[in-house]
Each structure stands twice: as structure tokens, then as C-alpha cells.
Amino acid sequence: MKLRKKSIRVLSLLIALSMLLTNLVFAQEEIVLKENVQQIGPHTYYKNINWISDKGIFNINVVETDMKGEYIRIEASDNGKATGTSTVTKQAEPKNSVDSRVIAAINGDFFYTNSLRGLPIGTTIIDGEIRKAVEESTVFGVTYDGECFIDKLKLNAVAKIGKETYAISAVNGPRRENQLILYTPSFGNTTNTNGMGIEVVIKGLELPVKAKSEYKGVIASVLNETDAAEIPDDGVVLSGHGLAAKFLSTLSQGDKISFTLDFNIDDIKYAVSGLPRLIEKGNVVPDLDKAGVPAGRNPRTAIGIKEGKVIMLTVDGRKKGFSDGMSLTELAEYMLSLGIEDALNLDGGGSTTMIARKQGYYGPRIVNLPSDGYERPIANSVQIISDAPLSNPKYIRFERDSIKIFANSSYTPALYVMDEYFNRVNIGDDQVKFTVSKDLGKIEDSGLFTAGKKAGTGFIEGALGTEKSRLNVQVFDKVASLKILNDYISLEPGEKVQMQVKAYDETGDEIIIDPSAINWVVAGGIGTIDKSGVFTAGNNLKDGRIVARVNSTEAYVDARVGNLPIVLEGFESMDNIEIKSVRAKATATTSQEGEPVVLGSSALKFQYDMKTEETGTSAAYVSFKNPIKVPGKPIEIGFWAYGNGSENWIRGTYLNGAGERKIMNFTSQGGFNWDGWKYVYAEIPKDEKYPISIEQIYIAEPTEEKKSAGTIYFD
Structure with a gap:
């Protein structure tokens, strides 16, 4: 990309960097590009790119490493079995020790969100164990000698009874028509199947199951048309439907059976699937937006390979004014601009996560901004691990x-x-x-x-x-502006609060200033304030003002002694409101004459539809463009909710004084079960870090069968 406006590059480590991460090359357009590059481990570099152009706003995080670099390993991880979920951060924890540590990781494959929650869609291999396998999927793989590749992985698995054979369609996957499925202890306690088939339990095997192995066993039991066989700790279950069930029907307890597992690519130690393939042998794959993955601009996770290097990449999305996300075609073209020769799309949306051990960190932390506002538990992840010893x-x-x-x-x-x-x-x-x-x-x-x-x-x-x-240090003897961080003071008589002030220069940069350098004035007789900026509320219930002055510059904040309920948002207009949704559709307006209202002239009329074809938690959000700043130390936040008997879930989020995002539950899961008006509230922990700011309230539903559509009101 030709930079016509401004390119700002910040190198946080003043050493020679040999990164092969190139600049953006799309169309020639006007952009502002900010890049921050730092080395985070042996042969490994982290790069954050904030790209603003007429195409949109993109926050991109990239980690690049040498797959054969000294002290570097690339692995995949999960939560220890084929099903279930855990966060990328949690999956990294077992790999951290005195001798090795995860220095970067991203989320991996798409996964089921129904009763098989956490089961990857495609093939997963962890330390040689086949956790999940399907007939064909595109994978990012790592061989036993450390070579990384992106390619189609095809399963070649066969069960044998005497001279009869039958193809095994999948390992640890849902059983479909005429399929023979192999279930291992990694799948869970049972096969989770219905009674429309035959299942044989084989014990006494040497586990876990790996490729290029033949397993011979004796039938421990045969289950005909019964639900969900138990999977033994020392064995497996072969489950057949239709023609596959007929193949198993000749077996009895004590009979011998064998099966073999293999792939078209040898010596795979780790593999994680994704879709679609974005780049193949240096060319963007055509028709990407017809690949069955949500099209349009969304948060994205991808992995690529170029010249012996592995590149992990995330693009944040669904964050207006911060990052728009990318379509699959945009993602592929961008990765091609980095010189990437092969690339694979991984699970995106709310799953998009990257952690990295940036300089100064003891361990990896989240470096992207997940669209759900928190780190989502996912199926598996790809990790870069450093075995470099601690040294001087x-x-x-x-x-x-x-x-x-x-x-x-x-x-x-x-x-x-x-x-x-x-x-x-x-x-x-x-x-x-x-x-x-x-x-x-x-x-x-x-x-x-x-x-x-x-x-x-x-x-x-x-x-x-x-x-x-x-x-570098610059000392000032005057300031251009002041800002009191205590947005509103609301105290009981005798309570104290430390006033916090920020000072700024003419360019808007912060000037560090001691509270003792501030001249404080309390107006209205509401209390006193000492030289260090500690305000003590007086005994009278009244309103007043606290003023901070430095020379001729001043700022003030209103204050109240005696806590009374405060209306934070009356839903009288949509000026500070925007509607968002995930796996749902939603719109909102202020209510009209004749429609339900509790206070004022209008309420928020909120129409939603969670009955989409997408699986996973659906949610429709009432988001505040500028989070609502809550004065004082509230004990609860509440509002009136007009229900439609949907039995969904009303929740919300706020940011505390430390910038941590917290969830409020205004109802229990399924607790939004009434018709008409009802006041709902969420308690704020007594030990919360104040002040807090309300980001959004929303209706959510994680259970597919209970997803609803309708109209509700908030006031």
C-alpha cells in the first residue's frame, strides 16, 4: 500500500529487527497507519497495526516466528479432551513452567455449540493423539520434526472383522446415516448417540489412538438399538448405523476385531482444522465468501506460512470506531500482501483471540479486543512455545x-x-x-x-x-486544562473520597500532577477538603460543587451529600443508543403514544429475532455509544423491563474503575419469564473498584430450543 498521509512506526526495542512482515498492499489509498513491533522471544516478533483508511478501520495483531528457530516449538492444545471448551489463556497455562513458556497463541477450529459443545468441526491431533477426525478437512499441521504445513488431511480408517472390512467415517464425531464411528475416552463418558444403531465396546487397548497403528481387541459387549454406550477408560466404542450397523451385527461378546487409522500425510504431531483455505501456493483461493463461513466483515483469526515462518493473525471487529473486521476476501488479500504463501481461516467472531507475552510481561495476555467483551472459551488453540532458559x-x-x-x-x-x-x-x-x-x-x-x-x-x-x-522528561509550570476524574460525588455524611485530577498540555497530552499542587475549593457548604485532595462530606444533606484550580485553569464536579436514587437514562431519545446483535437481528426506537411507558414520555421499544440458522449463544444488545458514567458507589443498577414471556435472559455489562468489564445479571438464565412491566436490578459488589460506567444491557439465549423473537420495552 502506498502511504499518502502518514506512517508512524514505533519500535519498542532498539535492536536490529529482521521481521519479514511487510506493509499493507491493497489499492493505493489515503491511510493513517500506526505500527508497533517488538521481539517477544527467540525468532518471534509481535506486531500491532492500527490501520485507518477509506476502506475502514482495522485493528490487526500479528505474531511471526521461525518454525525451525532455536528454542521454538509450535504446538496445538485443547482442554484435555475432544469435547468441552476453555479459553486460549487457560489452554496455555499447562505449558508454562520453569523450562518452557507459551509466548503467543490464537484460537483454533470452529466447534459445536449443542450437546457436543466444544467438539471441533474438523480434525484435531494433539501430541499424536487423534482427538477428532473427519473424512477430509483442511488443517494447519506440525510434524514430529517441527515442519509446519497447511493442506487437506484425509482420513483412511478401516475396521476389520475376519476378512470383512468397513470404512470408519470419523473419530469422535456425530454418527450419521450408514456411518461407522470410532469413539475414544477423549470424547467423554458416552457416545451421545441415539438407539438407531449397534455399538460394540472394545476393551484392553493401548491408548491413546494414533495414526499408522493397528489396534486389535476383544469385544466386551454389544449394544443393539440402545442409547449412548459408555466409553471405557481402557478401550473404545465402534458405533454403526444402517449398513455399518449391519457390519457390526455379526459380533458377539468375546469376538475379535481390529481397526487401523491413517492419514494421507505422515508423522503429524499436531493438527487444527479451519475453513476455508485463504491462500494456496501464493494465490488467493476464489469464491471465499461462498465458503459456508459467515460472510461480510467480522472478527477473524487466521494462520499462514511463508518461507519457513509461521504467522498468526487476528483482526478485531464489531467495534465501531475501533475495528470493522474483514471479509474473507479482504483477509486473504491482506495476508497475501504480507508475502504469505499458504493461509487458513480459523474460527472468528466472538472466538477471535490472540494472547502474547509482550515485552515486560511474565506470561501471555490478551492483546486483541474480543467482540463479546471477554475471552470466549473455545475448542482448541495453536501455540508458540519458547524453551529458552532463564538467563542473566x-x-x-x-x-x-x-x-x-x-x-x-x-x-x-x-x-x-x-x-x-x-x-x-x-x-x-x-x-x-x-x-x-x-x-x-x-x-x-x-x-x-x-x-x-x-x-x-x-x-x-x-x-x-x-x-x-x-x-524523556518535560517539566511544566502551567497547564492548559484540568479534568476531575470523579464524575459525580455522592456520599453519606462523614464519608471521604480521594479527588483525582488529570492535567493536560496544549496538545492534549497528560501532565502528571500531585493532588497537593491543586488549589481546592468546596462550594455550597457540603464538606471540607485537605491539601492532598481528600474530600470529607459534611453533616447536611445538600448539593454543592468541588473546584480544582491550577493558576487560572480550573475544573469542577457537582457533589451531593446524602444518597438518593438517580435516573441515569430515561430512554427519551436514541442519541446515545446503538443496537447490536450476535446470531440475531434487532432494532429499536423510542415508544410511541399508546405503547407501554413507566416514566417520562417514552420507553425503549426493542424488537429482536434470535431464530436464525446460526448455532451458539444469540444476543441482542442495547449499547450506549458513550458508556453511562455512574456517580458515587451504587449498590444496585436497575430498570423496568416489559416482558413477553420469552423465558430468555437479561444481562448487562459495565466497566469498573480499573477498566475491567463486569457482567450484570438482571435475571437468571431463563428468568425473563413474565408479561408486562417488572422492575429488575443487579447488585454491584461492595468491593467494586469505582467509578463504574454502564456499557450495555441485552437479551441473550444460549439454548437453541428457547431462542425467541418478539418485542419488549425498557424504561
């Missing part, structure tokens, strides 16, 4: 490149130390030596910096032996 400290880095600070204010800069393999290591408090530019201020051995009285520029330097890092 080598790199020292300040967490920030620069700071702006007000005169006489104090700040302790955060820094971290890494070894030569980018493992974070701990050091003694006295090992880093701090110095500061002349006349800029003073710094203690602990790193506490106190700015001087005069404006000026300089730097703080931290040294670990011969390795040094600098933090």
Missing part, C-alpha cells in the same frame, strides 16, 4: 518512552528487565542506578523522581551494569 539480565526498559510532569510533582517510573531471550527476570531493588538531567529535579535510589520548580526538559536514566535506558 540483559535488557532494561522503561515502560514509557516519555513523561510530562508538573513542577514539584513526584513520579516513580516503572521499568522491567529481560534476559537475552526476552524472558522477564527479577532483580534486586538496588541493582538499577538512577540519574537525572541537571536542574530537572531530583531522584532517589528507589527511582522516585520529584520535578523541580522550573519548566524544562531532560531525561531520567536507569542503568543496569553497562545496559542503559532513558525516559
Whole structure:
């Protein structure tokens, strides 16, 4: 892509980077591109791309590694069996030890969301064990010698009774017409089948089942037209329907049987399926948006291979103003622009997740923004693992490149130390030596910096032996604007609150400022405030104002002594409301004359339809474009809900003072079961981190049979 406006590249590690991640190459268009690149392990680089163009907004995360690099392994993982789900983060935890650690991972295959929840759609191989296999699927695979590939994987599995043979259609999959299915202990306790077939239980096998192996056993029992055979810990079940059942019908307890499992590709240690294939031998696969995967722009996860390197990639979506997501064709073209020769689409939407151990992290954390607002449990994942040993400290880095600070204010800069393999290591408090530019201020051995009285520029330097890092510092003696972070003060008589203020310069950058540098004024006789900015509510129930001043610049916040119910949103207009949905359709307007209302002139009329062809949890959201800031320390959040007897689930989310997203349950699952108006509320934990901001309220349904459509009202 030709950059016509501006390209900003931030290298967070000042060493020579040999990344082969190229710039975007679509059409020539005007864009703003911000890239942040850092090495996170041996031969492994993480890259965040924020791309704004006339095509849209895209937040892209990429990890690239050398599949044959020293100390690097690429593996797949799941929750320990074929069914069930767990998050990418949870699947990484067992791989983290003193000797090895996951440095990056992404979610893997699509999966069932019904009674077989968590069962991958395609073939999965974990450490050689065939967790799930289908007749044919496209996989990202890793061989025993560490080679990675993307290709079609075909199952060649046969059961043999005497001289008679019958093809095994799948391992640990749902049984269909005339199919013979092999079930292993990884599938669960039972086969989860109906009574329309025959199942034979084989015990005494050497497990787990792997490719290129012949398994011989003796029939422990034969179940004819009974539901769901139990799968023994030391054996398997062969389940047949139709012609396959006829093949099994000659067997009795004590008879011998054998089966073999193989694939068209040898020596596979790990495999995760996806669809569709995006790029094959350097060419975009045609008709991608007809591949049976949700079309249009959505969050995406993909994996690719180029010149001996593996590239993991996520594109966030469903986040207006942050990232639009990509269509499959856009995704393929973008990956082709990176020089990727083969690429595979993985599960996307709310499943899209990438974790990475960025510089300064002890372990991997989520680096993308999941569209559901939280990390979704998924079927399996692909991981990059570093076996590099912990070694001596080598790199020292300040967490920030620069700071702006007000005169006489104090700040302790955060820094971290890494070894030569980018493992974070701990050091003694006295090992880093701090110095500061002349006349800029003073710094203690602990790193506490106190700015001087005069404006000026300089730097703080931290040294670990011969390795040094600098933090640029600018001292201000005036500010352009102030912002009180306490949006509204609501206290009981005698209660205290620490006032928090941010200061900004002319460019909008934050200036670090001590509360003691603020001149405080309390108006209305509502209480007192000390020099450190601690406000104490008075004894009278009344309203007032708290004012913060620095020279001639000031800001204020309204305050109330005595807590009373506060209306946060009256649903009188749609100005701050947008409607979103997942596996559902939804619209909303303000109610009209004659329609249900509790307070004011209107309520929110919310029409939804969760009866779509997509499986998985359906939800329709009333989202607030600007999250509603809640004053004080509320004990509960509530509203009036006009039900239609749907027996669905009303929930919501808010952000707490630490930026953590929390879920509110206004009803239990299935508890939205009434007709007409009813007041619903969710309690806020007493130990919550305030202030909180309400993001959305929504109706959800995880059970396919209970998905509904209708009209409800909120007020």
C-alpha cells in the first residue's frame, strides 16, 4: 500500500529487527497507519497495526516466528479432551513452567455449540493423539520434526472383522446415516448417540489412538438399538448405523476385531482444522465468501506460512470506531500482501483471540479486543512455545518512552528487565542506578523522581551494569486544562473520597500532577477538603460543587451529600443508543403514544429475532455509544423491563474503575419469564473498584430450543 498521509512506526526495542512482515498492499489509498513491533522471544516478533483508511478501520495483531528457530516449538492444545471448551489463556497455562513458556497463541477450529459443545468441526491431533477426525478437512499441521504445513488431511480408517472390512467415517464425531464411528475416552463418558444403531465396546487397548497403528481387541459387549454406550477408560466404542450397523451385527461378546487409522500425510504431531483455505501456493483461493463461513466483515483469526515462518493473525471487529473486521476476501488479500504463501481461516467472531507475552510481561495476555467483551472459551488453540532458559539480565526498559510532569510533582517510573531471550527476570531493588538531567529535579535510589520548580526538559536514566535506558522528561509550570476524574460525588455524611485530577498540555497530552499542587475549593457548604485532595462530606444533606484550580485553569464536579436514587437514562431519545446483535437481528426506537411507558414520555421499544440458522449463544444488545458514567458507589443498577414471556435472559455489562468489564445479571438464565412491566436490578459488589460506567444491557439465549423473537420495552 502506498502511504499518502502518514506512517508512524514505533519500535519498542532498539535492536536490529529482521521481521519479514511487510506493509499493507491493497489499492493505493489515503491511510493513517500506526505500527508497533517488538521481539517477544527467540525468532518471534509481535506486531500491532492500527490501520485507518477509506476502506475502514482495522485493528490487526500479528505474531511471526521461525518454525525451525532455536528454542521454538509450535504446538496445538485443547482442554484435555475432544469435547468441552476453555479459553486460549487457560489452554496455555499447562505449558508454562520453569523450562518452557507459551509466548503467543490464537484460537483454533470452529466447534459445536449443542450437546457436543466444544467438539471441533474438523480434525484435531494433539501430541499424536487423534482427538477428532473427519473424512477430509483442511488443517494447519506440525510434524514430529517441527515442519509446519497447511493442506487437506484425509482420513483412511478401516475396521476389520475376519476378512470383512468397513470404512470408519470419523473419530469422535456425530454418527450419521450408514456411518461407522470410532469413539475414544477423549470424547467423554458416552457416545451421545441415539438407539438407531449397534455399538460394540472394545476393551484392553493401548491408548491413546494414533495414526499408522493397528489396534486389535476383544469385544466386551454389544449394544443393539440402545442409547449412548459408555466409553471405557481402557478401550473404545465402534458405533454403526444402517449398513455399518449391519457390519457390526455379526459380533458377539468375546469376538475379535481390529481397526487401523491413517492419514494421507505422515508423522503429524499436531493438527487444527479451519475453513476455508485463504491462500494456496501464493494465490488467493476464489469464491471465499461462498465458503459456508459467515460472510461480510467480522472478527477473524487466521494462520499462514511463508518461507519457513509461521504467522498468526487476528483482526478485531464489531467495534465501531475501533475495528470493522474483514471479509474473507479482504483477509486473504491482506495476508497475501504480507508475502504469505499458504493461509487458513480459523474460527472468528466472538472466538477471535490472540494472547502474547509482550515485552515486560511474565506470561501471555490478551492483546486483541474480543467482540463479546471477554475471552470466549473455545475448542482448541495453536501455540508458540519458547524453551529458552532463564538467563542473566540483559535488557532494561522503561515502560514509557516519555513523561510530562508538573513542577514539584513526584513520579516513580516503572521499568522491567529481560534476559537475552526476552524472558522477564527479577532483580534486586538496588541493582538499577538512577540519574537525572541537571536542574530537572531530583531522584532517589528507589527511582522516585520529584520535578523541580522550573519548566524544562531532560531525561531520567536507569542503568543496569553497562545496559542503559532513558525516559524523556518535560517539566511544566502551567497547564492548559484540568479534568476531575470523579464524575459525580455522592456520599453519606462523614464519608471521604480521594479527588483525582488529570492535567493536560496544549496538545492534549497528560501532565502528571500531585493532588497537593491543586488549589481546592468546596462550594455550597457540603464538606471540607485537605491539601492532598481528600474530600470529607459534611453533616447536611445538600448539593454543592468541588473546584480544582491550577493558576487560572480550573475544573469542577457537582457533589451531593446524602444518597438518593438517580435516573441515569430515561430512554427519551436514541442519541446515545446503538443496537447490536450476535446470531440475531434487532432494532429499536423510542415508544410511541399508546405503547407501554413507566416514566417520562417514552420507553425503549426493542424488537429482536434470535431464530436464525446460526448455532451458539444469540444476543441482542442495547449499547450506549458513550458508556453511562455512574456517580458515587451504587449498590444496585436497575430498570423496568416489559416482558413477553420469552423465558430468555437479561444481562448487562459495565466497566469498573480499573477498566475491567463486569457482567450484570438482571435475571437468571431463563428468568425473563413474565408479561408486562417488572422492575429488575443487579447488585454491584461492595468491593467494586469505582467509578463504574454502564456499557450495555441485552437479551441473550444460549439454548437453541428457547431462542425467541418478539418485542419488549425498557424504561
